[in-house]
Amino acid sequence: AQKVTQAQTEISVVEKEDVTLDCVYETRDTTYYLFWYKQPPSGELVFLIRRNSFDEQNEISGRYSWNFQKSTSSFNFTITASQVVDSAVYFCALMGYSGGGADGLTFGKGTHLIIQP
Amino acid sequence: DTGVSQDPRHKITKRGQNVTFRCDPISEHNRLYWYRQTLGQGPEFLTYFQNEAQLEKSRLLSDRFSAERPKGSFSTLEIQRTEQGDSAMYLCASSLAQDEQYFGPGTRLTVT
Numbered sequence: 068a069q070k071v072t073q074a075q076t077e078i079s080v081v082e083k084e085d086v087t088l089d090c091v092y093e094t095r096d097t098t099y100y101l102f103w104y105k106q107p108p109s110g111e112l113v114f115l116i117r118r119n120s121f122d123e124q125n126e127i128s129g130r131y132s133w134n135f136q137k138s139t140s141s142f143n144f145t146i147t148a149s150q151v152v153d154s155a156v157y158f159c160a161l162m163g164y165s166g167g168g169a170d171g172l173t174f175g176k177g178t179h180l181i182i183q184p
Numbered sequence: 185d186t187g188v189s190q191d192p193r194h195k196i197t198k199r200g201q202n203v204t205f206r207c208d209p210i211s212e213h214n215r216l217y218w219y220r221q222t223l224g225q226g227p228e229f230l231t232y233f234q235n236e237a238q239l240e241k242s243r244l245l246s247d248r249f250s251a252e253r254p255k256g257s258f259s260t261l262e263i264q265r266t267e268q269g270d271s272a273m274y275l276c277a278s279s280l281a282q283d284e285q286y287f288g289p290g291t292r293l294t295v296t
Contacts, residue, residue, distance in 0.1 A: 171229030
């Protein structure tokens with residue numbers, strides 16, 4: 068069974084602060100993929116990043132960065148110098164690959180990020 | 185640049201009625217997924233297709249639910265004898281193999 072835990076239900080920060088969203092996952096698959104999606108108030112899920120289990124390199128994209136640590140089964144997401152437009156619900160997700168084919172995504176419950184002006 | 189589209193965007197139905205939703209994936213994507221999302225929760229996987237073959241079904245997909253993807257293009261999700269617990273947002277996503285999934289805007293179902 069696969070599981071994704073996002074322990075932070077809601078985070079509220081003031082604009083320009085840095086904020087880290089935590090994600091811890093569980094899987095028995097040796098090959099898997101990790102994702103982050105953003106769901107703004109409009110409702111449509113927006114893809115942010117995908118990592119495979121063999122690539123532990125951290126990634127930076129503009130103000131966004133991701134820290135993948137297999138040793139702690141974590142895939143954390145940091146927004147630097149947050150902006151009001153970053154306000155949204157952020158989901159971490161996991162896709163296992165059991166050899167017979169990939170499964171669907173297993174999502175966490177999401178973290179509601181509020182950036183106050 | 186055409187993304188994933190879903191129709192209708194909203195559906196209100198009475199308990200016991202049947203409903204059908206449609207999803208049109210990104211044209212070159214061979215995989216199509218259905219998810220359900222309730223308020224305050226993350227999306228939950230229901231089923232997926234690779235081309236026209238339905239390869240996996242979640243145990244959430246009771247026998248009142250059926251999905252098809254004729255000819256490997258658009259897909260339909262039908263719910264028979266709807267119940268109030270079926271009220272949710274139904275999301276469709278598509279991908280190329282195991283690449284990232286792109287989601288549509290969803291169909292919000294309200295069962296009264």
